[in-house]
Amino acid sequence: MIQSEKDLVDLLDESFRMRGFSTAREVRMLSKFIDLVAYNPVDDGLVAIEAKLSGWRRAFQQAMTYRICADDVYIAIPAGISHRVDMKLLKRYGIGLIIASDDHVYTRFEAERTKNSHARLKDEIIAECGMVG
Amino acid sequence: MGDFKLYYRIGMAAEKNILLDESIKDTYHGVAVGANVAAYGKTWVSQFLKTLSKPFFIDPQTHAFQTSRDFILKNDGMKKSYSTLALEYGIEQIVLDGKRELVPEDFDAQEDVIKFVKSTMEFQRKLISPVTGSQKSIFEYAEILGYGEEISKVEEPEFLIAPYFYFRNTEDPWYNINLRLMGCAKELFGESEVYAVICTEKDVLLEEKEFDRIVEHYSGINGIILWFSDFNELNQEKEILKSYTRFLRKLSPKDILAMYGGHFSILSSKFGLNGISPGIGMSEYKNVTHRVTGGVSSNRYYIPHAKTMVVEADARSFYLDHPADLCKCDVCGKIAKNASSDPNEFFTQLTPELAKKHYCLCRAAENRYIQERSLSEITENLKDDFNFCEENIDGIYNIKYRHLEVWLSVLEDVIASQVE
Numbered sequence: 001m002i003q004s005e006k007d008l009v010d011l012l013d014e015s016f017r018m019r020g021f022s023t024a025r026e027v028r029m030l031s032k033f034i035d036l037v038a039y040n041p042v043d044d045g046l047v048a049i050e051a052k053l054s055g056w057r058r059a060f061q062q063a064m065t066y067r068i069c070a071d072d073v074y075i076a077i078p079a080g081i082s083h084r085v086d087m088k089l090l091k092r093y094g095i096g097l098i099i100a101s102d103d104h105v106y107t108r109f110e111a112e113r114t115k116n117s118h119a120r121l122k123d124e125i126i127a128e129c130g131m132v133g
Numbered sequence: 134m135g136d137f138k139l140y141y142r143i144g145m146a147a148e149k150n151i152l153l154d155e156s157i158k159d160t161y162h163g164v165a166v167g168a169n170v171a172a173y174g175k176t177w178v179s180q181f182l183k184t185l186s187k188p189f190f191i192d193p194q195t196h197a198f199q200t201s202r203d204f205i206l207k208n209d210g211m212k213k214s215y216s217t218l219a220l221e222y223g224i225e226q227i228v229l230d231g232k233r234e235l236v237p238e239d240f241d242a243q244e245d246v247i248k249f250v251k252s253t254m255e256f257q258r259k260l261i262s263p264v265t266g267s268q269k270s271i272f273e274y275a276e277i278l279g280y281g282e283e284i285s286k287v288e289e290p291e292f293l294i295a296p297y298f299y300f301r302n303t304e305d306p307w308y309n310i311n312l313r314l315m316g317c318a319k320e321l322f323g324e325s326e327v328y329a330v331i332c333t334e335k336d337v338l339l340e341e342k343e344f345d346r347i348v349e350h351y352s353g354i355n356g357i358i359l360w361f362s363d364f365n366e367l368n369q370e371k372e373i374l375k376s377y378t379r380f381l382r383k384l385s386p387k388d389i390l391a392m393y394g395g396h397f398s399i400l401s402s403k404f405g406l407n408g409i410s411p412g413i414g415m416s417e418y419k420n421v422t423h424r425v426t427g428g429v430s431s432n433r434y435y436i437p438h439a440k441t442m443v444v445e446a447d448a449r450s451f452y453l454d455h456p457a458d459l460c461k462c463d464v465c466g467k468i469a470k471n472a473s474s475d476p477n478e479f480f481t482q483l484t485p486e487l488a489k490k491h492y493c494l495c496r497a498a499e500n501r502y503i504q505e506r507s508l509s510e511i512t513e514n515l516k517d518d519f520n521f522c523e524e525n526i527d528g529i530y531n532i533k534y535r536h537l538e539v540w541l542s543v544l545e546d547v548i549a550s551q552v553e
Contacts, residue, residue: 029446030431030432030444030445030446030449031431031432031444031445031446032444032446057528060528060529061528061529061530061531062531064450064529064530064531065446065447065449065450065531067450067453068446068449068450068453068477089528089529093454093529116453116476116477118449118477118478118481120481121477
């Protein structure tokens with residue numbers, strides 16, 4: 001049962017680790033803190049996720065900023081508020097959507113690989129989190 | 134109109150290079166220096182002011198020794214810059230030895246008022262020109278040669294500020310003390326040279342009687358500096374801003390400056406405000422009694438369309454999708470050229486110093502525009518900025534711009550009332 005943002009991030013964290021990603025929480029990027037970062041050494045892809053129990057719009061605005069450092073960016077929200085999300089808006093900017101329900105998470109739609117992530121910022125995050133690049 | 138004065142408040146020694154830069158020097162009128170900075174960094178401050186050779190004033194910061202002075206304290210006592218200032222002001226026995234704040238009773242005796250006015254204003258006057266016997270004769274000789282005025286212009290503040298304290302309303306005992314300090318300052322230093330600070334709550338603006346009383350009591354002074362605590366132009370309600378413009382109109386034609394201030398204050402030049410003195414890209418408003426601390430220090434960038442500063446990450450995010458809208462000022466134009474207009478590369482090359490220079494250039498351009506145009510033209514221009522933000526920022530980027538709508542509404546009301 002998801003009762004807090006921490007519960008949500010726990011679920012996400014576990015899900016990415018089970019798929020072979022290295023993960024780190026509350027990762028600093030310039031003046032921001034990314035809820036969860038997941039790195040896939042196989043394709044050198046860095047995923048940034050903003051998790052929110054409510055206020056998907058706020059999550060989206062935060063996620064927009066993570067495009068400057070990550071290859072794939074998602075927002076993660078509980079199933080109960082997913083009907084409020086403007087899917088077209090997310091797709092327009094390539095932000096993926098992860099839905100959390102009880103004890104599992106699933107990807108509603110994939111993020112579009114960002115064209116504009118900055119190599120230096122991405123490398124800094126990978127190095128800072130001790131992920132092998 | 135036409136000569137709205139931009140002062141920059143210098144807080145760190147590192148900022149002096151920005152203000153001395155030839156490409157920036159002509160974009161502002163002068164500098165404001167906090168008395169604590171001036172007392173603690175006397176050598177670099179006086180050297181800087183001499184080199185800069187532009188108008189300046191010293192904010193006496195006497196309110197800091199008043200109640201709720203937590204922002205001047207550290208764990209082991211008073212911050213060094215303020216204890217140095219207390220010594221300069223001759224109040225060390227109370228605030229350092231006595232370890233207490235100033236209270237209204239400390240000014241019961243007129244001789245204490247005179248002593249305080251003298252020490253705080255002499256400090257301002259003599260900061261970079263401590264007149265010794267030999268210097269005095271040099272000045273006299275320069276005067277005979279006809280250079281006296283030029284020398285004193287550079288060496289002395291543009292005006293002196295009477296010591297001031299924060300008052301909650303006109304019933305507050307500190308209000309009358311302010312009036313006494315101002316009266317004494319005028320007597321001792323001459324009417325033309327002395328400015329007074331009105332340091333209070335913005336709620337005062339909503340009470341017509343209250344501000345009429347203030348306008349009347351401050352009628353005998355040529356210059357006034359306004360400091361409404363926490364007066365963040367970006368989140369004020371329309372009524373407060375409208376009252377602010379009414380207050381300015383009632384106070385004019387004095388020389389009225391804002392102790393801090395941002396874009397709305399520059400717009401307020403149309404209502405009688407003559408200048409602002411924020412930090413460079415920061416401190417456009419300030420709470421009187423406490424300082425906000427903590428959080429992550431971050432580079433910030435001024436977004437010209439939204440008239441606000443945002444953290445670099447949010448600015449990057451916006452310009453990634455809108456590279457054509459990158460600022461075209463001299464600073465940004467050069468960086469954009471080097472970065473081949475790639476926003477990510479642009480922000481990598483944008484150092485904090487360059488971001489501050491960009492702020493100075495934008496402020497100067499906005500000021501120029503506002504002074505040269507009519508209120509209707511300015512309103513149309515602001516409307517364009519608002520529409521741009523509505524179309525391109527709304528709900529997508531972490532950039533605030535709703536204040537533009539409030540400002541527009543204030544300006545439109547003023548225009549409508551002029552037509553009536």
